[in-house]
Every structure is written in C-alpha cells, then in structure tokens.
Amino acid sequence: MLIKEFRGVDFIDREKEIEFFLNYFKQEPERIMWIYGPKSTGKTTLIEYIVENYLLKNKDYNVKYINFRGKMIANYDNFVDAFIKPKDSPFFKNLSVSVNFHFLKVDSKLYEGIKKREFDFFEAVQEEFLNSSPNQKNILIIDEIQTLQDIYLNGNRLLLNEFLNFCVRLTKETHLSHVLILTSNTIFLNEIYNNAKMKVTSDFKLIDHFGYEEIKTWLINKDLGFRDEDIDLIYDYLGGSVAHIKKLIDFRNEYSSLQEQLDEMTEIAENEIDFFIQKNTLIKDDIERFQFVAKIIIANGYFDHKKYKGYIDIVSRFADVEILFYDPVKNITTANSRIYVKAFEKIL
C-alpha cells in the first residue's frame, strides 16, 4: 500500500479499487455502475483520481464527468446548463482541460433547440455519443445524482426517471457509453436497488472506509509523532475515516491530550444523535428500536436486517441524517463512521 499525492494532499492508494475500475472500463458497457458508501469515504476523490491519472491520459477513453454538488438544480433549464454547453461558448476560452471534461459540448444550434425544447435533450445527447470518435470508449460519470430528485419536466414526467432511462439506453441497449453514478444517499440507492427493472440494469460497488493497516501506514508516513498506542487509540475512536482523522490532525494542538480530543469528538457525535431524537420528537418505541440497532452494532459491527425484521423504517431515519449507513446490497446497517459507535457506547 502506497501513500501518494493528489492535488497537493495525501492520497492513500486504493490499488484494488483502481484496478477494479480500470478492468471494468475495458469491458463493453452493459449496465449502470452505482458507486456507493458511507459519507466521506472518498468516493469522489477515488473517481477523480482515476479520471485525472488514468482516463484523461489515455486516448482510448472519452470521459465526461458531471458533478451536481453545489449546483442548484431546480428545473429543466438548470439541468441542461449543468450538463451541456455550446461548442463555441466563450465559457471554454482560457479554460484548462480539467474543466472542459465537466461538460458535454454540443453544436450551438442544437444547444439552442434543446433549451427551447424543440429537441429532446436525451435524444440529442445520445446522438452526441453516437457521433463521438469510434476509436474511443465513452465514459459518463455523474456525482451527487440525488440532486435530481423531485424535479419534474413537463407535467408529471420525473427528470430523474428520464435520466435513468437514458442511462439504461446508453449502457444496456446501445452500449454507447459506460455510466458511473456516485451517491452516499443510500435511502435513494435503496429505491433503485428495490426497483426490479433498475436492479437488472445496474451493478453496485461499495467504497468503504479504510482498514487499520492503511490508516497505520498513512499515519506513520505522515511522521506526526504518534506512537503505536496513539495510532491504535485513534483507530479505535475514528476507524478508517480519513475525513475524521484529518480533522483530528488539524486541531490536535488545541488539546492537552489525544484522549481529550477524542472524547470531545465523541461528545459531538452524541449531541448530534440527541439533537436528532429531540428535534424529531421520536416516540418511545422508535427510540427503543434505535437503541436495539445501536446495541447490535456495538456488539457485532453491523445490524443484519435478514435476521431482525421491522427496523428498516427507523434505520432509514437515522441514515437520512448520516448517523447510520444502510447497505441495500448486503441488507445490513452500520454506523456511518466509527465515532458514532463510540457515541452509542456512551448513550446506551
């Protein structure tokens, strides 16, 4: 396992996942690939790393990467603008290659027609893929897909449904492009997973937190003066969550000891749980069922829904606020990250 650099910060190499995706791209597009996992495990970073270090450097691939994060998508127009731009748009002048691949470029007249709804957006984009270089494999990557929820086209046509149908056309039906879709919203993913039609046209890849060895190698490599027992303590409280460990490192000088800092991080997680329970005025039965789930997670590391029935509803509520993580593929629930398990231990 190697520690590399990506955009000026450490990148803990995800060799296995990178190899998985590079092999995947060599195959013909047959299904949509859903990339999912708990909050902040590094889904976006991994895909952007692969795009920048492998795909953009390889002439065999034509990559388009649309990230809806931070984009206000409230209607059809916003969606079109987030996706396509006219080829001769002044927008592309002086832009680096790294921004160019974030949009599909279409002929100006076609763009106008799409905006005026004279042409169907999806047919036009499919046409663009059809006309792209025959020697290149197309790869379309969509991040933060859940942004498209609850948006209607005309009348009662849901944008998301139309978009997913389009993705099925690109993969299963025409094999024109690979389609990768990223999300950390598993309630949303669950709906897809339990939709019989979508399930057969989809693959699912979990990107989870890092393991002990990877975190240990990374922390030793950073040379911050942590002793072996400090690293074990950090892993006990924060698990393989890089995002949480980075935060710990950034603020460690504010505390007199590592234990004090980890206790405070646990308390913040406890408060978050308490706030959620109070804000939603959960009834006694809900709280008890949540406590049961939490107890099992403390004991086993995960809660198996095949074994215990009748908990999906309460799990969904805590998954919505990213305290729990429901994996629809394995049908199990875990804490969204290790710090919540420490918080469960305190409140139970």
Ligand SMILES: Nc1ncnc2c1ncn2[C@@H]1O[C@H](COP(=O)(O)OP(=O)(O)OP(=O)(O)O)[C@@H](O)[C@H]1O
């Ligand atoms: N392989 C890695 N090595 C080191 N740091 C990483 C790695 N992957 C992600 N990170 C760091 O972890 C944080 C979260 O990463 P990122 O935003 O990619 O996660 P995500 O899974 O896409 O999150 P979300 O669930 O919000 O979509 C970032 O600060 C990122 O720099």
Ligand SMILES: [Mg+2]
């Ligand atoms: Mg992300």
